[in-house]
Structure formats: C-alpha cells, structure tokens
Amino acid sequence: MFDVKPAIAADLDHLTANIADTADVDPDARLTDSVRVEDGARIEAGAVIAGPVLICAGAVIGSGAVIRDHTVIGPGCRIAGGAEITRSLLAGGVLMVHQAFVGDSILGHGVNVGAFCTTTGMRVTGPVTEPATTEITLVLDDERITTGQTKFGAVIGDDVALPAGTVLSPATLIGPGTVIFPRNHVGGVLPRGTRIR
Numbered sequence: 178m179f180d181v182k183p184a185i186a187a188d189l190d191h192l193t194a195n196i197a198d199t200a201d202v203d204p205d206a207r208l209t210d211s212v213r214v215e216d217g218a219r220i221e222a223g224a225v226i227a228g229p230v231l232i233c234a235g236a237v238i239g240s241g242a243v244i245r246d247h248t249v250i251g252p253g254c255r256i257a258g259g260a261e262i263t264r265s266l267l268a269g270g271v272l273m274v275h276q277a278f279v280g281d282s283i284l285g286h287g288v289n290v291g292a293f294c295t296t297t298g299m300r301v302t303g304p305v306t307e308p309a310t311t312e313i314t315l316v317l318d319d320e321r322i323t324t325g326q327t328k329f330g331a332v333i334g335d336d337v338a339l340p341a342g343t344v345l346s347p348a349t350l351i352g353p354g355t356v357i358f359p360r361n362h363v364g365g366v367l368p369r370g371t372r373i374r
Contacts, residue, residue, distance in 0.1 A: 179324040181283060185266055186247040189229040206238075210246075223258070233269075251286075260290075264298075265330070275341070282330035285353060291341035296330030300347050315348040317366055324348060334369065 192211045196202055200214040203222040210228035214220065218232045223240040226232070230244050233252040238244060241258030248262050251269040256262065259276030268286045273279065275292030282296045299309045309327035316322070331345045334353030339345075343357065346364030351357075355367050358374045367373060 179326060179329065181266070182264065182281065182326065182329070185249060186264065189231065189247050189249070192229040192231060194228065200232075215252075221258075239274075264328070268335070280330050281326075281328040283332045285333055285335035285337070287336045288333050289338040291339050291343060293341055294339045294343045294345075296345045296349070297347050298328040298330040313347045315350070315366065 192213055194211045194213060196214045197216045199216045201219040202214060203220060205222035206220045206224040208226045212226050212228040212230050214232045215234040217235045220226065220232065220238045221240040224238045224242045226238065226244045227246055229247060231249045232238060233250060235252050236250045236254045237256065239257040242256045243261040244250065245263035247264045249266045250256060251267050251271060253269050254267050254271040255274055257274040260273045261278045263280045265279050265282045267284045270287045271284050273290040277290050277292060277294040279290065279296050281298035300311050300313055302311055311327060313324045313326055313329040314321050329348050331349040331351065333351045334355065336353060337351050337355050340357060340359040342361060344362050349364050350366045352367055352369035352371060354370045356372045357363060360374065363373065
C-alpha cells in the first residue's frame with residue numbers, strides 16, 4: 178500500500194500537458210508545468226494548478242482551489258475554492274467543497290471531506306525541517322510498520338465522510354464505510370465499517 182504514492186509520482190513525472198477539446202478551463206485559471214485536463218472537466222477562474230497534475234474527466238476545480246504537484250483528481254470530483262491538495266490521489270466522486278487540506282494521501286471513491294479537515298503528512302518530533310527527515314510509521318496489531326516515506330497523510334476507503342474540523346494524524350488508515358462522528362482528531366487504523374465517536 179505504501180508503494181502507491183511513489184508509483185503515482187513516478188508516472189506523473191512523465192505526464193505531458195494537454196487540455197481536452199471538451200474541457201472548460203477559464204482563462205483566469207493558472208496552470209503551470211505539466212497539467213493534463215480530460216474531457217468535460219471544468220477549471221474555474223482563480224484556480225491554481227501546479228503540475229504534474231492530472232484532472233480526470235468531469236472533475237470540477239473551483240475558483241481559488243490550489244492543486245499542487247503529483248496529484249490525480251479522479252473523474253467527477255468536485256473541489257471547491259479554498260481547498261488545497263498536494264501529492265495525493267483522489268478517486269472518482271470525491272467531494273471537497275469547503276476549505277480543507279489534503280496532502281500525501283489517497284482518498285477512495287465517494288469520500289466527502291468536510292470543512293476545515295486536514296490530513297497531516299509529517300510527524301513532528303522536534304524542529305520542523307524541509308525536506309522532512311523522520312520516517313512515518315504506524316502501529317498495526319501491536320507491530321510497528323514502516324512506510325519508507327517521510328510524508329504520508331492518510332488512506333481513506335470508499336464512501337467515508339470526514340466531519341468538519343477533523344484532523345487526521347500521519348499514516349491514518351480508514352476502512353471503507355467507516356462512520357466518523359464530529360470530533361477534532363483521528364489517527365491509527367480504523368477497519369471497514371468502524372463507527373468512531
């Protein structure tokens with residue numbers, strides 16, 4: 178699972194810029210580097226997209242949204258102004274229609290990201306340095322598992338809704354259909370169908 182993000186980044190490094198004939202890109206949107214926009218996708222004025230980025234068919238990127246390097250926005254996703262996404266894969270139908278941040282993460286089909294949600298991709302154990310140097314690990318069944326990465330946000334299964342204000346710890350794994358009630362912080366491994374208050 179932890180090989181997915183580096184594999185996507187490697188593929189996107191070879192992406193060529195292209196805007197499909199049926200895509201609607203406002204002239205006041207700012208696209209830099211390699212950005213591919215597929216059929217029926219719409220990018221509104223004021224959106225900023227810094228490639229390599231793939232915007233799949235039918236996706237909508239709202240005014241003021243910021244999409245940064247090594248990101249795939251899946252088919253039919255809706256990303257609103259004020260949202261920021263970097264180094265992430267969003268599968269089809271993801272809704273991020275409020276101000277929120279998703280970084281170094283993988284979101285399944287139909288995930289709904291509430292207002293002011295954040296995926297934290299870097300573990301802070303002392304002074305913050307860029308690039309990050311501390312490897313992200315997680316504990317599963319009392320065993321510490323290494324990710325081989327210094328930034329890793331979350332893997333969120335299909336049809337999960339993150340309530341407003343949720344902050345996810347680095348390397349949070351959320352199974353499909355998990356129900357998360359409003360709270361401030363979620364971390365660890367939540368199996369399929371978990372209900373967490």
